[in-house]
Amino acid sequence: MKHEEKQQQKIIFVTGKGGVGKSIFALALAQKYSQGQKVLLVELGLHSFYSDFLGVSVEYQPTPLSKNLDIALWSGAECLKEYALHLLKAESLYKLFFENRISRALIDVAPALSELAILGKATSGIRQVGPELSYDVIIVDAYATGHFMALLRAPRGMNESIQFGPMAEQTRTILKTIRDPQICEYAIVTLPEELPAVEAEELHQALVSEVGLNARIYCNKVWPQAEILKLKKESGTAGVRVSDAEMNFVQELESLVERQQVWIQYLKQRDSNMKLIPMVFSSEPRQIVTEVGKSLL
Amino acid sequence: MIDSHTKILVCIGSGGVGKTTIAASFGVWGALQGKKVLVLTVDPAKRLATTFGLKADGLEQRIPFPEAQGELWASVLNSKQIFDDFVQKATEKGADTSFIMKNKLYQQLSTTLSGSQEFTALEKLYSAYESQKYDLIILDTPPTKHAIDFFKAPQKISNLFSESIAKWFKQSKANHWAQTFIQMGTQKALDILQTLTGSEFVSELRDFFSSIETWQxxxxxxxxxxxxxxxxxxxxxxxxxxxDSAKIEEAKVFADLMRKSGYQLKILTINRSFPNWLPKPFNTNTGIDQFCIKLNLYYEGRLNSFNLMTRAIKELDILMLPEYDHDIADLEGLKQLVNDYKWVKNTK
Known part of the structure; x- marks a missing residue:
């Protein structure tokens, strides 16, 4: 029998302007993939959004969220520690370094070190460096626009200034990985409004020039145009009496969806296959995630 | 809320909540009160910047606002420029700063480094305050994932520039690795850093720290x-x-933390809290009415979770702002927003 080749790991970075529903989207996407594959959903930073949102505890080590879906929170410092431990082999050495006051201060702000460590961790399975990340798909609920681009630029910046040594070597393989369309995908979440749409378009361009890949755009909170047009039709049907106030309301809704259409068309010029995610009229977290997930199927 | 003692209003919050627009609206509010106001902003919406003719050159610029008794000024922060200015000023007169400006680590430090935007925003705030030119200065803080990151930034930068860290590298340069009198631990740590990153990185760091000595x-x-x-x-x-409930929960925890740390948290602003265009249900049982009921239920549901929370927050004024059916892109829009300020007073 032919030896079956192990499936290539996939890494999906989710980004977008703050407040567009990026984290909820990332969770819905993770749930979708977990229907057939083993998925790790990763948050970046020191504070977990999902712990407030879902009432679960989220830490550096993955914890199970549902079947085939684990969740983790990665900070730059912790990724760096893990990498150092892997490289130095001995815990006593790494303690010496990370418990030194001065090196701690340095790590806190040292240019691009945290960013590199995070990208290094995300791509560690692919690059076969460090502890194994045994997942089919890693979904990174990454930083918002500007900070995300700084994250992606870190390896190139480092590569330009430091060309020799172990860090330079790591940097080159990270660069190669984040530019590989067979491995990495980029998802931009946005809204059909001027500011988020313009920012998404700029981000799309920045991604093309930085990693040479076309990001997929997902337009969130799209109001139900068909339903609203049906209401408008109803108001014009003979025999149905509709008050002026109701007429005004329908007109307001109609102009709302028209304005959204302007920005949807604008975004489609960038990504003609852009997915639309309907507005969910609920404030119940799990219900929102389920509804958002439906439009991803 | 803001009383006559208030000279500075810092607008903080996580990304995408509308900080910039709200900061600008407080500028308009202040000018209408007869104050001379400066709004320091990091990343203004393009259209707002265009309407006001703002450039990212860091200059303080007066915005024409004839009907206001006061004056409205604005400045778009340019992190790199502020950092460079700071270095120029802090370096001894006549000293050459071109060496440090060319250092690659300095270039990253002054632009992309975590914390540098926050630090430069505060630096600009302080020099504007020192100039005593304004009655009120409003700071729109850089976007962070979490509001608390803003407070950690200056400390982070300050730690990096502490005397000890520069000494660390300076001594290691003067005496070579093995012969120094510095603590064994520190020496080992530096060796480990070199193992991890390579000697080229460490030598860039050393150059960097020896050149910043004059201004630390x-x-x-x-x-x-x-x-x-x-x-x-x-x-x-x-x-x-x-x-939304997760964001409000986060704000609640943060508000407590700020107060414990001694900051004067005076206002909690809830943006886009209710649509200003949504009517009450019509009670006609038409399809239109059904849809209107659905929307009302949705917004009321949000309002309920909000009410629960505000009861838990004391000694804080709450400002509720509507959700508009358009973007705010000019002075008229900002005036409208100020007009729509809805205060829930919790202070005596």
Whole structure:
């Protein structure tokens, strides 16, 4: 029998302007993939959004969220520690370094070190460096626009200034990985409004020039145009009496969806296959995630 | 809320909550009250910047606002430029700064480094405050994932520039690795750093730290002054949040933390809390009415979770802002927003 080749790991970075529903989207996407594959959903930073949102505890080590879906929170410092431990082999050495006051201060702000460590961790399975990340798909609920681009630029910046040594070597393989369309995908979440749409378009361009890949755009909170047009039709049907106030309301809704259409068309010029995610009229977290997930199927 | 002691209003909050627009609206509010106001902003919406003719050159620019008794000024922060200016000023007169400006680590430090935007925003705030040209200065803080990152930034930068860290590298340069009198631990740590990153990186770091020696004293004293100013009675904070339960929960925890740390958190702003265009249900049982009921239920549901939360927050004024059916892109829009300020007073 032919030896079956192990499936290539996939890494999906989710980004977008703050407040567009990026984290909820990332969770819905993770749930979708977990229907057939083993998925790790990763948050970046020191504070977990999902712990407030879902009432679960989220830490550096993955914890199970549902079947085939684990969740983790990665900070730059912790990724760096893990990498150092892997490289130095001995815990006593790494303690010496990370418990030194001065090196701690340095790590806190040292240019691009945290960013590199995070990208290094995300791509560690692919690059076969460090502890194994045994997942089919890693979904990174990454930083918002500007900070995300700084994250992606870190390896190139480092590569330009430091060309020799172990860090330079790591940097080159990270660069190669984040530019590989067979491995990495980029998802931009946005809204059909001027500011988020313009920012998404700029981000799309920045991604093309930085990693040479076309990001997929997902337009969130799209109001139900068909339903609203049906209401408008109803108001014009003979025999149905509709008050002026109701007429005004329908007109307001109609102009709302028209304005959204302007920005949807604008975004489609960038990504003609852009997915639309309907507005969910609920404030119940799990219900929102389920509804958002439906439009991803 | 903001009283006559308030000289500085810092608008903080996580990304995407509308900080910039709200900061600008407080500028308009202040000018209408007859104050001379400066709005320091990091990343203004393009259209707003275009309408006001703002450039990212860091200059303080007066915005024509004839009907206001006061004056409205604005400045778009340019992190790199502020950092460079700071270095120029802090370096001894006549000293050559071109060496440091060319250092690659400095270039990253002054632009992309975590914390540098926050630090430069505060540096600009402090020099504007020192100039005594304004009655009120409003700071729109850089976008962070979490509002608390803003407070950690200056300390982070200040730690990096502490005397000890520069000494660390300086000694290691003067005496070579093995012969120094520095602590064994530190020496080992540096060796490990070199193992991890390579000697080229460490040597760039060493160059960097030896060239900043002249201005780190000023940086440290500046960081302290800035911190004192943020804790003083003259500085009020406005925490801005979006209207969803996770964000509001986060704001609640943060509000407690800020107060415990001694910051004057005066306002909690909830942006886009209710649509200003949604009517009450019509009770006609038409399809239109059904849809209107659905929307009302949705917004009322949000309002309920909000009410529960505000009961838990004391000694804080809450400002509720509507959700508009258009973007705010000019002075008229900002005036409208000020007009629509809806205060829920919790203070005596």
């Amino acid at each position: 004293a000023r940086l440290e004293s500046r960081a302290k002054k800035i911190n004192d100013l943020l804790l003083s009675k003259e500085t009020a904070f406005n925490l801005i949040t979006a209207f």
